[in-house]
Amino acid sequence: MEFRSDVTVDLIKHAATDTDVASAARVSTIGGESRFTEATEKDAGLINYLMRDRHGSPFEHTSFTFYVEGPIFVIREFFRHRAGWSYNEESGRYKQLQPVFYKPADGRPLRQIGKPGKYEFTAGDYKQQRAVSGDITRISTEAYETYTRLLDLGVAREVARMVLPVNIYSSFYATCNARSLMHFLSLRTTDETAKFPSFPQREIEMVAEKMEDFFHFHMPETWAAFQRNGRVAP
Amino acid sequence: MEFRSDVTVDLIKHAATDTDVASAARVSTIGGESRFTEATEKDAGLINYLMRDRHGSPFEHTSFTFYVEGPIFVIREFFRHRAGWSYNEESGRYKQLQPVFYKPADGRPLRQIGKPGKYEFTAGDYKQQRAVSGDITRISTEAYETYTRLLDLGVAREVARMVLPVNIYSSFYATCNARSLMHFLSLRTTDETAKFPSFPQREIEMVAEKMEDFFHFHMPETWAAFQRNGRVAP
Amino acid sequence: MEFRSDVTVDLIKHAATDTDVASAARVSTIGGESRFTEATEKDAGLINYLMRDRHGSPFEHTSFTFYVEGPIFVIREFFRHRAGWSYNEESGRYKQLQPVFYKPADGRPLRQIGKPGKYEFTAGDYKQQRAVSGDITRISTEAYETYTRLLDLGVAREVARMVLPVNIYSSFYATCNARSLMHFLSLRTTDETAKFPSFPQREIEMVAEKMEDFFHFHMPETWAAFQRNGRVAP
Amino acid sequence: MEFRSDVTVDLIKHAATDTDVASAARVSTIGGESRFTEATEKDAGLINYLMRDRHGSPFEHTSFTFYVEGPIFVIREFFRHRAGWSYNEESGRYKQLQPVFYKPADGRPLRQIGKPGKYEFTAGDYKQQRAVSGDITRISTEAYETYTRLLDLGVAREVARMVLPVNIYSSFYATCNARSLMHFLSLRTTDETAKFPSFPQREIEMVAEKMEDFFHFHMPETWAAFQRNGRVAP
Numbered sequence: 064m065e066f067r068s069d070v071t072v073d074l075i076k077h078a079a080t081d082t083d084v085a086s087a088a089r090v091s092t093i094g095g096e097s098r099f100t101e102a103t104e105k106d107a108g109l110i111n112y113l114m115r116d117r118h119g120s121p122f123e124h125t126s127f128t129f130y131v132e133g134p135i136f137v138i139r140e141f142f143r144h145r146a147g148w149s150y151n152e153e154s155g156r157y158k159q160l161q162p163v164f165y166k167p168a169d170g171r172p173l174r175q176i177g178k179p180g181k182y183e184f185t186a187g188d189y190k191q192q193r194a195v196s197g198d199i200t201r202i203s204t205e206a207y208e209t210y211t212r213l214l215d216l217g218v219a220r221e222v223a224r225m226v227l228p229v230n231i232y233s234s235f236y237a238t239c240n241a242r243s244l245m246h247f248l249s250l251r252t253t254d255e256t257a258k259f260p261s262f263p264q265r266e267i268e269m270v271a272e273k274m275e276d277f278f279h280f281h282m283p284e285t286w287a288a289f290q291r292n293g294r295v296a297p
Numbered sequence: 298m299e300f301r302s303d304v305t306v307d308l309i310k311h312a313a314t315d316t317d318v319a320s321a322a323r324v325s326t327i328g329g330e331s332r333f334t335e336a337t338e339k340d341a342g343l344i345n346y347l348m349r350d351r352h353g354s355p356f357e358h359t360s361f362t363f364y365v366e367g368p369i370f371v372i373r374e375f376f377r378h379r380a381g382w383s384y385n386e387e388s389g390r391y392k393q394l395q396p397v398f399y400k401p402a403d404g405r406p407l408r409q410i411g412k413p414g415k416y417e418f419t420a421g422d423y424k425q426q427r428a429v430s431g432d433i434t435r436i437s438t439e440a441y442e443t444y445t446r447l448l449d450l451g452v453a454r455e456v457a458r459m460v461l462p463v464n465i466y467s468s469f470y471a472t473c474n475a476r477s478l479m480h481f482l483s484l485r486t487t488d489e490t491a492k493f494p495s496f497p498q499r500e501i502e503m504v505a506e507k508m509e510d511f512f513h514f515h516m517p518e519t520w521a522a523f524q525r526n527g528r529v530a531p
Numbered sequence: 532m533e534f535r536s537d538v539t540v541d542l543i544k545h546a547a548t549d550t551d552v553a554s555a556a557r558v559s560t561i562g563g564e565s566r567f568t569e570a571t572e573k574d575a576g577l578i579n580y581l582m583r584d585r586h587g588s589p590f591e592h593t594s595f596t597f598y599v600e601g602p603i604f605v606i607r608e609f610f611r612h613r614a615g616w617s618y619n620e621e622s623g624r625y626k627q628l629q630p631v632f633y634k635p636a637d638g639r640p641l642r643q644i645g646k647p648g649k650y651e652f653t654a655g656d657y658k659q660q661r662a663v664s665g666d667i668t669r670i671s672t673e674a675y676e677t678y679t680r681l682l683d684l685g686v687a688r689e690v691a692r693m694v695l696p697v698n699i700y701s702s703f704y705a706t707c708n709a710r711s712l713m714h715f716l717s718l719r720t721t722d723e724t725a726k727f728p729s730f731p732q733r734e735i736e737m738v739a740e741k742m743e744d745f746f747h748f749h750m751p752e753t754w755a756a757f758q759r760n761g762r763v764a765p
Numbered sequence: 766m767e768f769r770s771d772v773t774v775d776l777i778k779h780a781a782t783d784t785d786v787a788s789a790a791r792v793s794t795i796g797g798e799s800r801f802t803e804a805t806e807k808d809a810g811l812i813n814y815l816m817r818d819r820h821g822s823p824f825e826h827t828s829f830t831f832y833v834e835g836p837i838f839v840i841r842e843f844f845r846h847r848a849g850w851s852y853n854e855e856s857g858r859y860k861q862l863q864p865v866f867y868k869p870a871d872g873r874p875l876r877q878i879g880k881p882g883k884y885e886f887t888a889g890d891y892k893q894q895r896a897v898s899g900d901i902t903r904i905s906t907e908a909y910e911t912y913t914r915l916l917d918l919g920v921a922r923e924v925a926r927m928v929l930p931v932n933i934y935s936s937f938y939a940t941c942n943a944r945s946l947m948h949f950l951s952l953r954t955t956d957e958t959a960k961f962p963s964f965p966q967r968e969i970e971m972v973a974e975k976m977e978d979f980f981h982f983h984m985p986e987t988w989a990a991f992q993r994n995g996r997v998a999p
Contacts, residue, residue: 151789350962387558472591623838681897
């Protein structure tokens with residue numbers, strides 16, 4: 064049994080630069096072919112204009128493929144993103160799931176205050192922390208032991224898995240473009256400068272933050288324009 | 298605690314007839330406006346031609362909205378369908394989940410034989426049946442009691458739910474068109490006449506079969522053409 | 532030969548009410564089934580909250596099917612809208628196109644001032660008006676006469692049509708949901724209260740305005756929330 | 766004035782290999798991370814299995830960006846492909862269009878025989894060939910001269926372009942994945958081995974054939990599986 068309080072996000076491959084965006088956009092005003100390779104000084108200004116006036120399509124000629132490990136309750140939220148996202152996930156029908164479970168780290172706020180859409184979270188007291196940690200450890204362990212016992216009895220994986228809790232880890236590949244990634248980031252991160260506030264669960268935000276790091280690194284001008292324009296996806 | 302071995306599928310509303318398909322298709326060859334209301338004798342032949350030659354777009358001018366209750370492991374598979382599907386699901390962050398859990402009915406095959414993509418399922422023996430039934434009851438009960446105890450302690454719903462197993466029920470609305478519905482049916486049902494075989498888990502097939510009944514009832518000619526042409530979505 | 536300066540937009544059928552939106556949203560916080568029929572006093576407030584915080588999915592459980600007649604240069608822009616839109620258009624391969632052409636009305640601004648993305652349009656002078664009207668009439672007429680002459684010679688429709696100008700009318704059906712419709716309206720209309728300005732060509736805005744009238748009529752609370760929140764599609 | 770009878774299709778960039786498909790698929794059965802780089806002998810067999818049983822999602826973790834030049838009547842058909850396609854096209858509002866027009870090559874069949882969906886095309890006679898060539902030259906030339914005269918008078922580009930015929934060339938970037946590309950190829954090419962016949966206009970098939978060459982070159986096993994399984998997109 065392994066308990067984790069983090070998520071894994073690796074960038075497997077990408078075909079995504081700021082120049083891709085600028086080159087795609089210039090076909091509108093200049094026409095003809097550019098090779099998507101020559102960055103120019105004017106790219107940054109053009110990208111900012113596209114972001115501000117919500118010309119979203121030039122941002123789609125880019126591609127990121129991520130590998131993610133996270134608990135099922137996070138993956139459930141992630142896969143609600145449909146447009147511009149492709150997924151392949153580990154299957155509980157085709158393989159035995161590994162005994163890796165999510166348990167919140169000590170600092171994770173445990174109390175929820177306020178109304179739906181405006182929740183605030185505060186630290187749990189000692190009793191709450193202990194209960195969360197103990198109960199998650201206990202239920203995860205019991206469930207996994209039951210799972211393996213059913214498998215040992217010859218029960219099909221797709222049936223035995225029914226006892227597993229939603230904090231068990233799964234893994235998946237996700238491919239997206241910069242536009243769909245920004246849409247995801249705008250909804251699954253919290254940021255004081257965001258024009259439209261979002262209230263994601265902390266665990267999916269952990270995935271989003273790691274993806275944003277890769278995005279920031281590989282498309283710095285696009286990221287800067289996203290940030291400057293209130294984190295509204297174009 | 299409630300244990301169910303079935304799923305709920307209700308058709309909430311629909312705007313979908315065979316005539317919609319034929320009317321939309323006729324704009325290609327005749328042009329101009331038809332009112333989508335006058336069914337003609339030629340509709341069936343036209344629909345069959347569209348299905349056979351995979352002219353899919355005329356089937357999209359239709360709309361079905363379903364209400365579904367099923368276990369999370371089914372919903373996870375369902376929401377992988379992206380194109381032409383819209384979803385809203387009960388939230389474990391916004392409300393307390395109800396103590397309703399899936400437990401396979403007695404006849405549900407429990408043994409899996411063969412390789413991935415060609416699994417066959419056979420009935421479980423008495424020992425397997427008893428283990429599945431007993432373990433699912435026990436784990437579900439313990440998990441739900443733990444869940445409510447954590448809630449009583451003031452732990453946030455989004456944290457407390459982490460102990461719940463994937464056989465807990467959730468509910469959602471799904472809206473689709475006839476084309477996306479046929480694509481779903483082609484992948485999530487088994488049928489001897491299907492040109493391309495599929496191997497869905499029985500529990501999602503139970504949802505698919507109920508949806509197909511509504512589809513069959515409201516779009517009989519489209520359904521017949523789907524069946525006649527090997528259940529290949531156009 | 533017929534010259535038009537307007538567009539046709541008819542609502543063929545719809546399954547779309549404000550209550551659909553509110554009912555779909557309530558599954559998140561209440562769960563269980565509602566029949567999508569009982570409007571309540573609280574619907575308007577809920578819809579406004581969904582719009583403001585960009586919870587877009589509840590708006591997707593709605594369906595509008597429009598019939599549109601307009602010139603090809605408008606249809607080309609329209610069909611760039613992909614997500615949530617379905618189309619079937621009159622075919623120049625399957626039928627002879629009718630001699631109906633777009634010619635701007637007298638008041639249509641003819642001069643373009645400023646840079647891309649910030650164009651302003653002003654009225655044309657007498658000379659420009661006369662040239663536009665005369666040239667469009669002449670070229671359309673010549674092109675259509677050539678088209679019919681080629682058809683009379685036995686040339687295939689798909690070849691003969693190559694001489695026809697982009698101001699010839701075509702007709703199509705378009706089906707969308709309220710979310711994709713609002714996205715279209717936010718980009719293809721101009722409105723002083725819009726949070727993000729758009730610069731559509733006047734002719735596609737004419738289509739958008741007619742669609743907005745139907746949307747406003749059938750989903751008044753959703754339309755009001757759209758307007759109140761700066762015409763940003765959720 | 767330039768008259769062309771061909772189309773341009775360049776592959777601008779790609780992130781697409783057979784190994785991408787196999788690696789994405791293996792997450793289902795093996796789980797965990799692979800680096801998408803190590804091709805194995807078993808890739809070809811796995812890819813063929815995925816194609817045959819229509820497991821389409823692993824083919825989506827790939828990306829091709831094409832630059833295309835073709836006449837507007839071809840682009841109109843192309844942009845009907847929505848799922849998995851991104852586009853940016855030269856704009857007749859933002860720039861003056863160049864005087865490049867499509868004229869069928871001498872061998873292009875000009876006669877259409879049979880019913881919709883089963884057209885056959887045969888060579889034109891001398892009179893037809895001469896009429897097509899002469900009329901297209903004449904109308905294209907007149908239209909373009911009128912276009913430039915209107916521009917010289919100060920008429921806005923978006924108005925002046927209304928006189929231009931649908932055989933004028935435009936240019937665009939298109940980004941897709943291998944799955945959406947195969948769907949396009951299955952509908953826009955003719956091939957004797959295809960399980961489902963298609964009847965594309967020759968000019969869009971010319972674009973499709975060039976795209977297929979790039980696809981074949983960069984993903985040879987995927988292409989072979991596509992071919993072997995009747996050119997049905999998974």
